[in-house]
Amino acid sequence: AQSVTQLGSHVSVSEGALVLLRCNYSSSVPPYLFWYVQYPNQGLQLLLKYTSAATLVKGINGFEAEFKKSETSFHLTKPSAHMSDAAEYFCAVSDKHDDMRFGAGTRLTVKP
Amino acid sequence: GAGVSQSPSNKVTEKGKDVELRCDPISGHTALYWYRQRLGQGLEFLIYFQGNSAPDKSGLPSDRFSAERTGESVSTLTIQRTQQEDSAVYLCASSSGFRGHEQFFGPGTRLTVL
Numbered sequence: 001a002q003s004v005t006q007l008g009s010h011v012s013v014s015e016g017a018l019v020l021l022r023c024n025y026s027s028s029v030p031p032y033l034f035w036y037v038q039y040p041n042q043g044l045q046l047l048l049k050y051t052s053a054a055t056l057v058k059g060i061n062g063f064e065a066e067f068k069k070s071e072t073s074f075h076l077t078k079p080s081a082h083m084s085d086a087a088e089y090f091c092a093v094s095d096k097h098d099d100m101r102f103g104a105g106t107r108l109t110v111k112p
Numbered sequence: 113g114a115g116v117s118q119s120p121s122n123k124v125t126e127k128g129k130d131v132e133l134r135c136d137p138i139s140g141h142t143a144l145y146w147y148r149q150r151l152g153q154g155l156e157f158l159i160y161f162q163g164n165s166a167p168d169k170s171g172l173p174s175d176r177f178s179a180e181r182t183g184e185s186v187s188t189l190t191i192q193r194t195q196q197e198d199s200a201v202y203l204c205a206s207s208s209g210f211r212g213h214e215q216f217f218g219p220g221t222r223l224t225v226l
Binding site: 006032034036042043044045046049051090094099100101102103104105 | 143145147153154155157160167168203205211212214215217218219220
């Protein structure tokens with residue numbers, strides 16, 4: 001069965017610092033992987049997705065993620081954090097079915 | 113419609129009452145999903161529809177929870193004999209049903225059980 005583990009329920013960085021949010025997946029087939037973001041009091045929206053094309057995927061707001069099959073990882077990064085990046089981030093995996101399973105989420109705090 | 117809509121946006125009910133939550137997916141989307149998000153926690157998968165059938169009901173927490181979908185459109189999540197631990201935001205999402213296509217989320221229904 002497909003599943004996702006997000007390491008770290010809370011991550012705090014200073015403005016301008018590197019953002020690294022970790023996601024490891026489990027899937028019996030080559031997966032499709034997603035990162036969603038939930039800003040305070042808003043719904044979830046897609047940041048980026050991997051669907052077996054390029055292993056480095058670029059998303060909105062300067063975020064990117066790299067698919068590493070050998071590590072079963074899909075970590076989300078951004079070179080320089082901005083205050084507006086403060087939000088909850090969810091990693092998700094979809095395998096041979098068209099459903100999707102989400103991780104527990106990582107809350108990102110950006111300090112001035 | 114332009115996006116996924118859910119109603120009501122907020123629902124306050126007394127313990128033991130039944131509640132019905134509604135989701136209107138994006139027109140043409142065959143797949144529909146229900147999730148629960150407790151305060152400060154992640155997304156908990158409840159149930160998934162492909163068309164009007166539910167291939168995966170594994171996430172429903174108890175037999176007090178049920179869901180249906182008609183006309184490959186609107187879905188209703190019903191919680192019977194609500195308990196305080198049912199308090200959460202209930203999120204609905206829809207997608208085209210093809211693997212790898214993103215899910216589009218509604219704004220959620222905030223349920224408070226007193």
